[in-house]
Structures are given as C-alpha cells and as structure tokens.
Amino acid sequence: MKQAHDMPFGASLLEGGGVRFALWAPAVEEVVLEHGAAPSSHPMRRDAGGWHRLELREARPGDAYRFRLPDGLRVPDPASRFNPDDVHGASRVVDPGAHAWQHEDWRGRPWEEAVLYELHVGTFTAEGTFAAAQARLPALAQLGITAIELMPLADFPGRRNWGYDGALLFAPDASYGTPEELKALIDAAHGLGLMVLIDVVYNHFGPEGNYLHAYCPQFFNPKHQTPWGAAINYDGEGARTVRDFFIHNALYWVEEFRFDGLRMDAIHAIRDDSAQHIVHEICHALRAGPGQERHVHVVLENDANQASFLARDPRGLPLCGTAQWNDDLHHAAHVLATGETDGYYADFADDPVAQFGRALAQGFVYQGQPSAFRGGKRHGEDASRLPLGAFVSYLQTHDQVGNRAFGERIQAIGEPALIRAAWTCLVFSPHVPMFFMGEEFEASTPFQYFCDFGPELAAAVSKGRREEFGRFKAFVDEAARARIPDPNAESTFLASKLRWEECDDPLHEAWRVQLGEMLALRRQRLVPLFAGQRGAGRFEAQGGLLRVEWTLADTTRGLDGPHLHLLAHFGEAPVDGIAPPPGEPLYINAVERDDGGALRLARGAVFVTLQEPGLA
Incomplete structure (x- = not known):
C-alpha cells in the first residue's frame, strides 16, 4: 500500500x-x-x-x-x-x-x-x-510500552x-x-503493536x-x-x-x-481570536479524514489547564484533544520526591502528598483556584467531568529534565523509594502514563538543552541561558553560571545520549523488570475497565499517608464497574495498624500484615486493590 x-x-x-x-x-x-x-x-x-x-x-x-x-x-x-x-x-x-x-x-x-x-x-x-x-x-514493546512519542522532527538549523x-x-x-x-x-513499530505520535510545533x-x-x-x-x-x-x-x-x-x-496522532506543543502560546480555534479545526480535520478509518489521537500541551479543549461528547469521544500533558501531577510528585520548591514548584509546596493525591484523583490540581506562582491569578478550568484518561501524566519529560541547568534526571536529585512509589501510583491509576526515554532503567545520563545555531545566535543563546538561571540562589555567582553547559557545544549533545549498556547493571535492570511486571498487571486487569471511566476520583491525605479511590466502568455489561483503591505511604517513618483498602489485592510493595490483618507500611509502600461492585 x-x-x-x-x-x-x-x-x-x-x-x-x-x-x-x-x-x-x-x-x-x-x-x-x-x-x-x-x-x-x-x-x-x-x-x-x-x-x-x-x-x-x-x-x-x-x-x-x-x-x-x-x-x-x-x-x-x-x-x-x-x-x-x-x-x-x-x-x-x-x-x-x-x-x-x-x-x-x-x-x-x-x-x-x-x-x-x-x-x-x-x-x-x-x-x-x-x-x-x-x-x-x-525491547520497548516487550516492556509494555504501547506508544512512542517522537520529539519534533521538522528540519532545524545545524546538526x-x-x-x-x-x-x-x-x-x-x-x-x-x-x-x-x-x-x-x-512501519516496524506498527508491526510490534506500537502506536507512534509526532510532536509538532x-x-x-x-x-x-x-x-x-x-x-x-x-x-x-x-x-x-x-x-x-x-x-x-x-x-x-x-x-x-x-x-x-x-x-x-x-x-x-x-x-x-x-503516524497515529500528534502531540501539539504549547497551544497556550498560539494566538487565535477566530470563531473556531485552529486547534479545534486541526482536530476536526484529522477525525473527519484518517480518523474515520483508524484510531488517531491528539495530545495537547497547554499550560493554561483549559479543560474545555478536552471536552467529550455524550458518547465519551473527544470533541477536540484526546488528552493533555499533566504538569500538575509532575510538579506535585517532584516536590514530594525531591523537596524542591523553587519557581513553579512553589504552588505545590503546601502538603505535596495531598497535591499528588488530588492530581491522581482529579487530573489537574489547579482548576480555577489562585496560583501564587502566577501572582495570585486564578489558574485552570473545572475538569471534574473529564475521564482521567484525558491526562497524560509522568515524573519526567524532556522539558522537566532539560530545563534544569545541568539536565539532571529525577533519580539524581530525589529519593529512590519515593520516586518508585510515585511511579507505582501512576501506573495503577486511570491516567495515561508516560516515560521519558531511559526512565525504564533509571538512566544516569542527563538530558541537557542543546542546539547548533550560527555563531551570532549561538552566542546569544548561551548568554541568555546562563542569565536565565541567575535568578536562582544557586547561580547568583557568575562562576556558578559559567559551569552551566554551553547549549551549542557538541559535548552537551553527546553527554545527553543514552548509555544502553547500563541495562546490564543489576540495579538498573531490577527496576526495568519491576516496571514490566506492573505494566503487565495494568494491561491485563485494569485497561479493560478504563475505557468507560468518567469523572474524578476521591482522595484522602493525612501526614504521609495517601488513599485514592476511582470508580471504573464495566463497558461489557453497561454497569458501574469495580472500585480501584490505592494506599501509599510517603511519610518519614513506617506506620502500623493501617486498615487495608477493600477488595482483591492487585499489587503490594513494602507492606506487611499483622495477625489481625492490619498493615504496616514502610516509607514508599504501595497497596492496590480492585473491589467488585457491592462488595465490602
């Protein structure tokens, strides 16, 4: 063909x-x-x-x-x-x-x-x-990845x-x-059952x-x-x-x-006062064309948290975007795992466990409430009617790694037990999980900002990047800023390449194996119940303890389906005497039971259950 x-x-x-x-x-x-x-x-x-x-x-x-x-x-x-x-x-x-x-x-x-x-x-x-x-x-297909999202491919200046x-x-x-x-x-990806999306600007x-x-x-x-x-x-x-x-x-x-769809970069930066926004027109054209013959998905990046771009029709089908990158969940998880509260992380510094729980249960954290980072302006729109599959959630992306001065991945700055616990919570949620390349084996390589402009522009970019970090306490000193890698140096690009030999290290391999097991459970037990999921879940956070509950849907019988329960512990010390969530245990990590059935949760523990309708 x-x-x-x-x-x-x-x-x-x-x-x-x-x-x-x-x-x-x-x-x-x-x-x-x-x-x-x-x-x-x-x-x-x-x-x-x-x-x-x-x-x-x-x-x-x-x-x-x-x-x-x-x-x-x-x-x-x-x-x-x-x-x-x-x-x-x-x-x-x-x-x-x-x-x-x-x-x-x-x-x-x-x-x-x-x-x-x-x-x-x-x-x-x-x-x-x-x-x-x-x-x-x-190897990605075998792990349980089902969709590759390629960063933009459009011809750029330089190498x-x-x-x-x-x-x-x-x-x-x-x-x-x-x-x-x-x-x-x-073509090869399709032969392996992998979708492929392209990032467009x-x-x-x-x-x-x-x-x-x-x-x-x-x-x-x-x-x-x-x-x-x-x-x-x-x-x-x-x-x-x-x-x-x-x-x-x-x-x-x-x-x-x-391609099986697009990821549309920063639609909040598109200026369009037309009666029909260009993003809507593009989505309609895709669905009226190739979308009639096969699944075509459009993922948005939208810093404004505009839930209206993700609205569904009465059948639950997208009227515009299929899903959106969910920075709110990332920011909450990042504060939780690293303790960093600079810049936009300040909006998530107050009780990050609760903020992470709200993101898991509701998608956006900010749905119209004031944002301190934005000078007290209200931020976001009500997302309570959206399915949680409308949120692509993650702990790392090219932005969140590469926009750091040295491009460190979260494993280099966060606590491993909390990072893995946060990932476990995400994998077993109705959100669409997204990994940044190398995350499946906890790659040690950074992902730095790099480019290859002509001399005049290259000098301006290097100078501007270092000045941008001057507002952070760690880079007030000029000598500290000088250590920030030059984006135009080839060495900055080469340092960002994955080292696949790390997969052979037992410590790196252990996480990849664990992740594969979790993705297999998600695919076998939960994905069939995610298709008809609607609306927000419920959460409760007390100290370091987090409980989240989602109502799923049984589309085969047209009935409300099971309740998915998540219990996780992000506190400093282990906790005892915790009542387990109802239902069949689906996944347990760092949890012990006493003779009476109560739970002892270590720091980073996660307990996931699936409760059939009507059962305690």
Whole structure:
C-alpha cells in the first residue's frame, strides 16, 4: 500500500511524469524556480491570490530545487518534504509513495491502552538515527510500552536540536535519516503493536532558517506578539491560507507517514481570536479524514489547564484533544520526591502528598483556584467531568529534565523509594502514563538543552541561558553560571545520549523488570475497565499517608464497574495498624500484615486493590 497526502503547497508529482511546484508568496511579483544540481531557471506564474505555480515535466523525484526572489535571495520550499543540505539549502522532490508499507492492516489502538514513551531520536541511541531507533523498538514493546512519542522532527538549523526550533515543518531533519527511513521506523513499530505520535510545533517557527518574512509577511500577525516575535497569523488577513498550511501539515504526518496522532506543543502560546480555534479545526480535520478509518489521537500541551479543549461528547469521544500533558501531577510528585520548591514548584509546596493525591484523583490540581506562582491569578478550568484518561501524566519529560541547568534526571536529585512509589501510583491509576526515554532503567545520563545555531545566535543563546538561571540562589555567582553547559557545544549533545549498556547493571535492570511486571498487571486487569471511566476520583491525605479511590466502568455489561483503591505511604517513618483498602489485592510493595490483618507500611509502600461492585 502506498500513502500520499495531496496538498496545494510544495512539490507534487504529476501523473505521467513531472512535478507541479507551488509557493504562496503574496509580497513579491516574481518568483523563479531553480531546478537541478546545476540549476536551470524557470519563471513561475503568479495569480491574483499571490500563488506562484509551475509544472515542470522534466522534474523527477530526488531533484534539487529552490525559489529565487526578485532581490536574488534563494529560499527553500517551506513545504519541503526533504532538505538534506539543512534549512538554508535546496529542497528535494520526494516520491511520497516510494515506501511499500508492510502493515497496511494497522488501525491503531484505543486510547485507554496507551502507555507512552517520549524519545529524542538524536540522543536515544549512539547513532542518533531513525534506523538505530527502530532496532530498539522490540525491547520497548516487550516492556509494555504501547506508544512512542517522537520529539519534533521538522528540519532545524545545524546538526543537533531538541526540535522546537524547526523551520521546515514538512521535512524530517536529515541528520536522522531520510523520509523513507522514518516511514520504515513507523512501519516496524506498527508491526510490534506500537502506536507512534509526532510532536509538532504550531505556535512559532525557529529563529534561524525561516524565510517566510522575505516573501510572505502575511504568515504573521503583528497584532499578537509572542516571545518569538509576531505570532503566526491564524486570525488576520490571509489567515485562511496560513491555517490551511498547518491543517495540511497535521494531515500530512498522519496520512503520508501513518503516524497515529500528534502531540501539539504549547497551544497556550498560539494566538487565535477566530470563531473556531485552529486547534479545534486541526482536530476536526484529522477525525473527519484518517480518523474515520483508524484510531488517531491528539495530545495537547497547554499550560493554561483549559479543560474545555478536552471536552467529550455524550458518547465519551473527544470533541477536540484526546488528552493533555499533566504538569500538575509532575510538579506535585517532584516536590514530594525531591523537596524542591523553587519557581513553579512553589504552588505545590503546601502538603505535596495531598497535591499528588488530588492530581491522581482529579487530573489537574489547579482548576480555577489562585496560583501564587502566577501572582495570585486564578489558574485552570473545572475538569471534574473529564475521564482521567484525558491526562497524560509522568515524573519526567524532556522539558522537566532539560530545563534544569545541568539536565539532571529525577533519580539524581530525589529519593529512590519515593520516586518508585510515585511511579507505582501512576501506573495503577486511570491516567495515561508516560516515560521519558531511559526512565525504564533509571538512566544516569542527563538530558541537557542543546542546539547548533550560527555563531551570532549561538552566542546569544548561551548568554541568555546562563542569565536565565541567575535568578536562582544557586547561580547568583557568575562562576556558578559559567559551569552551566554551553547549549551549542557538541559535548552537551553527546553527554545527553543514552548509555544502553547500563541495562546490564543489576540495579538498573531490577527496576526495568519491576516496571514490566506492573505494566503487565495494568494491561491485563485494569485497561479493560478504563475505557468507560468518567469523572474524578476521591482522595484522602493525612501526614504521609495517601488513599485514592476511582470508580471504573464495566463497558461489557453497561454497569458501574469495580472500585480501584490505592494506599501509599510517603511519610518519614513506617506506620502500623493501617486498615487495608477493600477488595482483591492487585499489587503490594513494602507492606506487611499483622495477625489481625492490619498493615504496616514502610516509607514508599504501595497497596492496590480492585473491589467488585457491592462488595465490602
């Protein structure tokens, strides 16, 4: 089976041979297509809407091309499918149907089965390629991972980047491999039963390699200012074409590459006053298109805790986003395990056990109450009607690790017993758990912020990062700030690569085995009950002791299903005489029973039970 997404932008193959080239450049009257390795020049035809088009019968897949503007500036195609010579170089014509898919019967997986694994292709393996990542997939599937979430792949400047500085949003960065090698990775994942999601950035373009201002200032709306300058124009003059560009981008990844969905970066930074927000329009387009044939999921990052983007219809199906990254749970767990209360962690410093319990039971901690970190402003929206599967929850992400000065993982700064207890609570909750690459074996390597900009921008980024940490007590001294790794140094990137040989260490392996056992229990006993779960659970926190209860659903019989109970202890000293939660014990760790059946809980103990309806 061959897959291709038809769109008005970029280079499209013609039936019978040749290529149709199209560039929206309303600010210039003339555009010349330069085609081939020793480029020949071909004037393009401009219409009243600012589109410049040309059909070139001699053009073929693999050919180089770029556009020449009236002032002589040569620019790549903003809808390039491949740019092997980086963001400033020529684009390449790609045959979208070149990959013969081996698993054409793949229809994805329902969301309640999701166990996510976030990875950065460049640091996931020593080679840092799609092909090398593909070789690691069987071990993840065996562990119990069901979905891979790739950090952004859009072509970025230089040889290394987190991905959030993408300039060519349709072109997988060539440092990782070819489009065909990315498709092979996704195809192999599907053969193992793994979904694959791609992280996309629709709130800004990277600071280097974006030439749209030169010929298409209509792509930006100066009425809205962002940390990256004028916002992308989703609601001003010319917005229809801009909106179509991003809608096609979303459809392109899901249709042409057969991704199982998107993770949309920082939608709170999108400026759109339209009647229909661009995020809603993209989600509707995905569900009206490939979503009719297979499971397609959209995960949001939204610092505003806007539950409205996660609303369900009467059948429980998403009206917009499938789920959202849940920083609230992360922050509560981080304070609980590390004791850190700087910055945004200050909002979770008051009784972190209760804050963690509230996150487990309700999803968001902040659902409209004042936030001290935000100057007392009310933060978030009521999430009480959402299923808890609408929350992707975690103890680490690329942000929460990489935005630390030295990129330390939580194992380097927190108490192991509490970290593992928090993970156990999350794995047995109705939330969708997400691991950051290497977390399954408690990797010791950091994940630092890295990039590869041109000299002037590189110096500014390095200086700005060190100044940013100057507001923290530990970095008031200039000498302390100087120790912060330079983001542009190759050594910073290399230090962030996983060392897979750590898996052979018994201590690292022990956690991976334990985690695999927990995920197997989750899959076998709980996932069938998560599909119809609705609304918030209940929690009680007293000292270090936490109890949480969720009502699940038996969708096979249309009845209320079992109650899932969690008992965990995060206090300093063991506690005795604790009544066990009702129901069948499902998972027990660091717990002893006395002769009367009462429990003794060590620090980090977790006790999980499943109670059938009507039973005490």
